[in-house]
Amino acid sequence: MPDPVIRAVGLSKEVMSGEAPLKILDDVSFDIAAGESVAIVGASGSGKTTLLGLLAGLDRPTAGEVWLGNRALNGLSEDARAALRQRWVGFVFQSFQLLPALTALENVMLPLELAGASDAGPRAREWLARVGLDARTTHYPKQLSGGEQQRVAIARAFSGEPQVLMADEPTGNLDGATGAEVAELMFRLNRERSTTLLLVTHEVTLAARCGRRLSLATGRLVGDERSGAVGGSTTA
Amino acid sequence: MLDTVRLAWRLLSRDWRAGELRVLIAALVLAAASVGTVGFFTDRVKGALTRQANLLLGADLLLSGDRPLPDQFMREARARGLAAVPAIKFNSMVQAAGGAGSAVLADVKAVTAGYPLRGAILLVDPADPAGKVARGVPAPGEVWIDSRLAARLGAQQGSKLAVGESTLTVGAIVQQDPEVTSGLLALGPRLMMNLDDVAATRLLQPGNRASYRLLVAGDAVNAFRDWAQAHLDRGQRVESIRDLRPEVRQTLDRAEQFLGLAALVAVMLAAVAIALAASRYLRRHLDAAAMMRCLGAPQRQILALFALQFFALGVGASVVGCALALGGQQLLVVLLSGVVSTDLPAPGLWPAVAAAASGLALLFGFALPPLFALSRVPPLRVLRRDLGLPRAGGWLAYALGAATIALLIAWQAQDATTGAIMIGGTVGLLAVAGAVAWGLIAFLRLLPQRGYSWRYGLANLRRRPLASSLQIGALGLGLMALLLLTLVRGDLLKNWRASLPPDAPNVFLINILPDQIDAMHALLQRELKADVALYPMVRGRLVAVNDVPVDSTRLTDARARRLAEREFNLSWMQEVPRSNRVVAGQWWKPGETGVMSLEDGIAETLGVKLGDVLTYDIVGTRVSARVANLRKVDWDSFRVNFFALYPPGMLQGLPTTYIAAARAPSNPAWLNGLLAQFPNVLAIDVGEMLQQVGAIVEQVARAVEFVFLFTLAGGVLVLEAAIAATQDERLYDAAVLRTLGASRRQLATAQLAEFLALGTLSGLVAAGGATATAYVLADRVFHIPFGWNPWLWAIGIIGGGLGVAVAGWLGTRHTLHQPPLALLRQFG
Numbered sequence A: 001m002p003d004p005v006i007r008a009v010g011l012s013k014e015v016m017s018g019e020a021p022l023k024i025l026d027d028v029s030f031d032i033a034a035g036e037s038v039a040i041v042g043a044s045g046s047g048k049t050t051l052l053g054l055l056a057g058l059d060r061p062t063a064g065e066v067w068l069g070n071r072a073l074n075g076l077s078e079d080a081r082a083a084l085r086q087r088w089v090g091f092v093f094q095s096f097q098l099l100p101a102l103t104a105l106e107n108v109m110l111p112l113e114l115a116g117a118s119d120a121g122p123r124a125r126e127w128l129a130r131v132g133l134d135a136r137t138t139h140y141p142k143q144l145s146g147g148e149q150q151r152v153a154i155a156r157a158f159s160g161e162p163q164v165l166m167a168d169e170p171t172g173n174l175d176g177a178t179g180a181e182v183a184e185l186m187f188r189l190n191r192e193r194s195t196t197l198l199l200v201t202h203e204v205t206l207a208a209r210c211g212r213r214l215s216l217a218t219g220r221l222v223g224d225e226r227s228g229a230v231g232g233s234t235t236a
Numbered sequence B: 001m002l003d004t005v006r007l008a009w010r011l012l013s014r015d016w017r018a019g020e021l022r023v024l025i026a027a028l029v030l031a032a033a034s035v036g037t038v039g040f041f042t043d044r045v046k047g048a049l050t051r052q053a054n055l056l057l058g059a060d061l062l063l064s065g066d067r068p069l070p071d072q073f074m075r076e077a078r079a080r081g082l083a084a085v086p087a088i089k090f091n092s093m094v095q096a097a098g099g100a101g102s103a104v105l106a107d108v109k110a111v112t113a114g115y116p117l118r119g120a121i122l123l124v125d126p127a128d129p130a131g132k133v134a135r136g137v138p139a140p141g142e143v144w145i146d147s148r149l150a151a152r153l154g155a156q157q158g159s160k161l162a163v164g165e166s167t168l169t170v171g172a173i174v175q176q177d178p179e180v181t182s183g184l185l186a187l188g189p190r191l192m193m194n195l196d197d198v199a200a201t202r203l204l205q206p207g208n209r210a211s212y213r214l215l216v217a218g219d220a221v222n223a224f225r226d227w228a229q230a231h232l233d234r235g236q237r238v239e240s241i242r243d244l245r246p247e248v249r250q251t252l253d254r255a256e257q258f259l260g261l262a263a264l265v266a267v268m269l270a271a272v273a274i275a276l277a278a279s280r281y282l283r284r285h286l287d288a289a290a291m292m293r294c295l296g297a298p299q300r301q302i303l304a305l306f307a308l309q310f311f312a313l314g315v316g317a318s319v320v321g322c323a324l325a326l327g328g329q330q331l332l333v334v335l336l337s338g339v340v341s342t343d344l345p346a347p348g349l350w351p352a353v354a355a356a357a358s359g360l361a362l363l364f365g366f367a368l369p370p371l372f373a374l375s376r377v378p379p380l381r382v383l384r385r386d387l388g389l390p391r392a393g394g395w396l397a398y399a400l401g402a403a404t405i406a407l408l409i410a411w412q413a414q415d416a417t418t419g420a421i422m423i424g425g426t427v428g429l430l431a432v433a434g435a436v437a438w439g440l441i442a443f444l445r446l447l448p449q450r451g452y453s454w455r456y457g458l459a460n461l462r463r464r465p466l467a468s469s470l471q472i473g474a475l476g477l478g479l480m481a482l483l484l485l486t487l488v489r490g491d492l493l494k495n496w497r498a499s500l501p502p503d504a505p506n507v508f509l510i511n512i513l514p515d516q517i518d519a520m521h522a523l524l525q526r527e528l529k530a531d532v533a534l535y536p537m538v539r540g541r542l543v544a545v546n547d548v549p550v551d552s553t554r555l556t557d558a559r560a561r562r563l564a565e566r567e568f569n570l571s572w573m574q575e576v577p578r579s580n581r582v583v584a585g586q587w588w589k590p591g592e593t594g595v596m597s598l599e600d601g602i603a604e605t606l607g608v609k610l611g612d613v614l615t616y617d618i619v620g621t622r623v624s625a626r627v628a629n630l631r632k633v634d635w636d637s638f639r640v641n642f643f644a645l646y647p648p649g650m651l652q653g654l655p656t657t658y659i660a661a662a663r664a665p666s667n668p669a670w671l672n673g674l675l676a677q678f679p680n681v682l683a684i685d686v687g688e689m690l691q692q693v694g695a696i697v698e699q700v701a702r703a704v705e706f707v708f709l710f711t712l713a714g715g716v717l718v719l720e721a722a723i724a725a726t727q728d729e730r731l732y733d734a735a736v737l738r739t740l741g742a743s744r745r746q747l748a749t750a751q752l753a754e755f756l757a758l759g760t761l762s763g764l765v766a767a768g769g770a771t772a773t774a775y776v777l778a779d780r781v782f783h784i785p786f787g788w789n790p791w792l793w794a795i796g797i798i799g800g801g802l803g804v805a806v807a808g809w810l811g812t813r814h815t816l817h818q819p820p821l822a823l824l825r826q827f828g
Ligand SMILES: Nc1ncnc2c1ncn2[C@@H]1O[C@H](COP(=O)(O)OP(=O)(O)O)[C@@H](O)[C@H]1O
Pocket: A015, A016, A017, A024, A042, A043, A044, A045, A046, A047, A048, A049, A050, A051, B822
């Protein structure tokens, strides 16, 4: 087995809820290998977003370790984690999280520019074309439909050519048909780029397209199940 | 009810700790402080004026004229049982006897036994700092001088002074003289002498403008006043305590109006900040309000809850503002120490009330609409966060705020026109600045956008074009006010000085007698190696145009009325004088008579045309002449010029003095010698005069600058309020950028780029506005060459950019320290 791309070791997260501490993630451990597609499933409030946030270094765990590539995130400063994220991780959110002040193109250029790429413009344009939005480059997020916004977000996530794509309920805010289209796009790009996919969802069909499913219940890892299909080549 | 108060207090202290109220409080303090500073200051100056009112004339009534007053006034006053004493005021050069030391131009007041009828003269007493009351007036042969003149002459009690052709002994040093000008508006150094000594000085020549006075006091003074009013001739007037020295009053009213309106610009900017802060407050407290509604609180209680908090806030901030204003007005007094006496009464309570009322009115004017909205929040919001904001009442609700501002301005301006100009001016300036900013922002978009920080920063400006333009306008206004008072003022003065011809005369000699012409000419030739021309001068009053008597009261134009009241300097000449140009009609031929020449500006003011016949009264002799030509005069040349000129011969035999203008080295030795030889001559040193005026202008400008600092503070507050209002958006952006891998430095650069752009644009607007104003002032108002000052742009743009960058960075730096996931949860 190759070195894991992501490794979680005894991850726990406690938050203060009023006066008392509340454990929202409890001793979660797993490895994810390069090229795997993994669905994180569980009821609402089970800690999925929290887990994804910890894996991306967006927050610090109370206990345990996260490894991204072969670097441990724990010892790293906020800035160092951001730099690592820039090279390794693309992110797609349930509510798109585009910057409203920037056009579609500028949003996609952002990660490239942050990384100091000199050809940010052309590359971002290419990615917008790949998600089918070459005609909408100068439009602002609020001029785009939900599905279109999510496609911009996907282009933005892939434009930095990350090793890992993390998506937190990417179809959660979209209607069925649009959601299916967006999911299809994401899986296709993921296959083409052979990135590692980490997908938080509670949609059964979406989870089924992934090669592995991690189940959370009240902050604990309660299931780790693999199916033969990898990368969603079969449909249920 | 008590519960509501307690809850209001708890909510308020929580917001205070969270720093939610900072901008709101600062804006309120600023509004109260700027209104209070000006209020306290003018209150004190007015207080001084009123306190001196009964003394300031030295009498109950003062008659004055530019020629000796006819005896009938004194006779009538005494017949009515009133006390009446004459006095004369005029100017004279004063010098230590023997011609050693320099000569000083002084204000002379000649008085006689009985002066003053009201109040007292205080003399310096080494034993008592409060001084001692003088008994009587200077004896014949004696003068009393004020401490300034004593200092300039190095004179003390017993010194001998040359006054005109007399030598008089200093009998005392005057500490305070019952006249308003001594305490309030300092003019030249002063000398008091006995009326009986005046003739011997030979100073009262027709060229020396003197004011002949009659001081009157007693019970029946009002009846006498009415009688005198009916018997006044041209050039004579009556003043009483009732008039309270109208010109001083008027100057003070103007100053109060101007400073007050300058302070109001700051108040208007503070209002913008308050409106922004209040609407953010509304958004922040919606959830709490919704929850209280859900728990069954009636709208009324919620309204009371928040209104109580705002009231406490307003009162607290007003008190702080008033305290600051007390410090501020004292600073104004110090800054203006050369113009206004520092010995002022303590300020009254009224300005404090006005300042506090302004603060509270603003708060409620702009915060009430959002408060009403808050009380109407639907309780369902507890379940559905996205239910949306209740509308703050839209523009209509802000009408309350606008009305508050209009009221404040009307109160400060005290008349509708000034108020309207003021509102229109500020709103117009803001609108123009905003529109320019809008255009600049749009233009920036066309530029190639290199790098994410600029892209992001400029995108942030574009994203809220209205708010950005408002901020740029507000900051630009504050900066412009300061640029105008510092750089532009200096430029104008410098350019004016530079525009003077290098050989422009710097000394004027007036009051030269006909029998002194040859000796004077020879002396000037010897000392200055120059052939200095001496011009004859006759003083006369315009009495008729085309044989119709001039009735100055019928002239509507104030300037025309003043000109018609005054005595003109008339002269004669064969040739067109230098730096004059005939623009209409013909210059006279040798031997021509019965004609005259008029300066075209004064002809226009008086409504006189070519061919009209003007009649002047010259000490009782009437001289009529046809206006044969009109001249343009280059007054900036500083040469001797006359409004009215005649051919030689026409004014022969009338009382004449001569005037000369010369360019002389700054070394005054020759001048002292000249004045020793011709004691009746007055020397006016242009350089010294300009220096005195310059020093006063300097002080006044510094004081106004200080008031305009409030304006700049208002601009900064609008910036901070706008930053606070966009806080949530900024936090969200920071979280997204963080997620995409931006480092803290990259986040900071992006925000810095935004504020640098904002500040640079404000600086650009300010420099542009200041340059345009400078151009208008130079070209249209002062008629001097306009100088392009690159520093204006450099300082405006760099100063604006850096200043705003720092202010913006201070306001937003904490957005860099939040963990991204928590933020995304909050806004996702
Ligand atoms: N900062 C926090 N403070 C308090 N509770 C939190 C915080 N973050 C998350 N939680 C709680 O932790 C639990 C897990 O949240 P989350 O990871 O968002 O679940 P999921 O994404 O599976 O719906 C939820 O009950 C949530 O309310």
